[in-house]
Amino acid sequence: MIVSKSDVGIVLMNLGSPDSTAVPDVKRYLMEFLMDEKVIDYPYLLRWLLVGGIIVPGRAAKSAEAYRSIWWEEGSPLVVLTQQLQKAVQHDMEMPVEIAMRYGNPSPADAYDKLLQQNPHLKEVILLPLYPHYAMSSFETAVEYAQLQHRKKNCKFKLTIVKPFYEEPDYINAMAESMRPYLQQEFDQVLFSYHGLPARHIRKGDPTGKHCLKVEDCCHVASPAHNFCYRHQVTRTTELVAEKLGLPREKWAISFQSRLGREEWLKPATVDRLEHLPKEGVKKLLIVCPAFVSDCLETLEEIAIAGKELFIHSGGDSFTMIPCMNIHPLWVQSVVKWCKGIVAGDEKMLVKQ
Numbered sequence: 001m002i003v004s005k006s007d008v009g010i011v012l013m014n015l016g017s018p019d020s021t022a023v024p025d026v027k028r029y030l031m032e033f034l035m036d037e038k039v040i041d042y043p044y045l046l047r048w049l050l051v052g053g054i055i056v057p058g059r060a061a062k063s064a065e066a067y068r069s070i071w072w073e074e075g076s077p078l079v080v081l082t083q084q085l086q087k088a089v090q091h092d093m094e095m096p097v098e099i100a101m102r103y104g105n106p107s108p109a110d111a112y113d114k115l116l117q118q119n120p121h122l123k124e125v126i127l128l129p130l131y132p133h134y135a136m137s138s139f140e141t142a143v144e145y146a147q148l149q150h151r152k153k154n155c156k157f158k159l160t161i162v163k164p165f166y167e168e169p170d171y172i173n174a175m176a177e178s179m180r181p182y183l184q185q186e187f188d189q190v191l192f193s194y195h196g197l198p199a200r201h202i203r204k205g206d207p208t209g210k211h212c213l214k215v216e217d218c219c220h221v222a223s224p225a226h227n228f229c230y231r232h233q234v235t236r237t238t239e240l241v242a243e244k245l246g247l248p249r250e251k252w253a254i255s256f257q258s259r260l261g262r263e264e265w266l267k268p269a270t271v272d273r274l275e276h277l278p279k280e281g282v283k284k285l286l287i288v289c290p291a292f293v294s295d296c297l298e299t300l301e302e303i304a305i306a307g308k309e310l311f312i313h314s315g316g317d318s319f320t321m322i323p324c325m326n327i328h329p330l331w332v333q334s335v336v337k338w339c340k341g342i343v344a345g346d347e348k349m350l351v352k353q
């Protein structure tokens with residue numbers, strides 16, 4: 001459907017943060033996040049006992065302290081950087097751009113209200129989940145939440161969803177160019193550290209039921225499962241970015257961070273690599289986190305503070321974290337180009353509905 005530009009709005013959707021670093025706010029946020037059945041996918045009662053009885057009480061104060069170590073005067077880095085992206089995209093777009101968060105504020109309903117205030121005749125909203133890769137616990141839950149609020153509010157406009165963009169040439173180019181200046185310095189390895197997932201989520205998401213983590217080297221063997229396979233998609237992003245940067249194979253590696261709980265998660269774990277790399281001769285490390293388009297707790301605290309400390313303590317000499325794309329001009333241009341293309345009728349970036 002082609003609608004007039006003046007009747008379209010854009011929502012950039014990210015994960016969300018607590019409202020403040022106060023322990024009750026962090027508790028509320030963690031409860032909302034971890035009680036999401038697509039994040040911790042156990043039966044409700046078990047999830048409630050585990051999250052409300054063990055994980056959140058045990059984690060909230062430590063999490064609040066971690067947030068305090070990275071918090072900015074204007075608020076959570078993730079929220080502030082998403083607002084900055086909104087402003088930068090808005091600067092180059094004729095249609096209104098708002099942001100929404102999966103957890104915490106502002107919600108998709110808040111974003112729809114703001115768009116409707118600007119244009120009560122809104123016909124279409126383009127929802128861009130700011131996740132390059134598909135995961136049930138990131139992309140899928142964000143989309144379903146935005147669709148639920150769209151239905152609950154009985155919105156009359158159409159909600160159009162942008163697909164995970166893990167191999168889109170514009171994203172790959174923006175990632176590579178945002179990294180390139182850091183490659184001028186001497187380094188032994190670039191570590192691409194992605195948010196981790198329970199391995200079970202990868203198997204559960206495989207629509208064929210017989211490919212992911214079952215076929216040898218599954219991520220390199222063609223399969224319809226790849227549309228839903230986070231591990232395939234992060235591998236593809238890494239290989240395309242490395243190729244664009246001319247990085248030889250022995251100069252890069254992949255790892256997975258932020259493990260939670262006792263289940264098996266994707267391997268290798270970033271913490272294990274950071275501990276062992278210096279002993280393997282990797283003393284000068286560059287690290288980048290392409291699963292996040294905006295810097296957040298997972299990059300600024302887990303990698304830039306705790307990860308650096310671990311690597312240096314384990315015998316490393318230099319550790320440089322490459323920032324997320326944030327408001328890199330090529331990233332802003334990519335978002336603008338995709339949205340303008342969709343408004344002009346190009347459907348290749350869209351989830352088929």
Ligand SMILES: C=CC1=C(C)c2cc3[nH]c(cc4nc(cc5[nH]c(cc1n2)c(C)c5CCC(=O)O)C(CCC(=O)O)=C4C)c(C)c3C=C
Nearest residue numbers: 015016017039040063078135137138195197260296297298
């Ligand atoms: C079972 C637990 C978790 C899964 C699965 C998970 C997937 C997942 N998360 C992101 C992106 C982000 N996660 C962030 C923080 C964060 N993640 C978990 C747990 C799971 N995530 C927790 C408990 C936390 C909270 C912080 C903590 O206590 O350590 C963030 C940062 C938010 C911020 O405010 O800065 C992001 C971003 C993705 C993309 C993903 C699936 C691929």
Ligand SMILES: [Fe+2]
Nearest residue numbers: 195196258298
């Ligand atoms: Fe997470």
Ligand SMILES: [Fe+2]
Nearest residue numbers: 212219229232
């Ligand atoms: Fe796979």
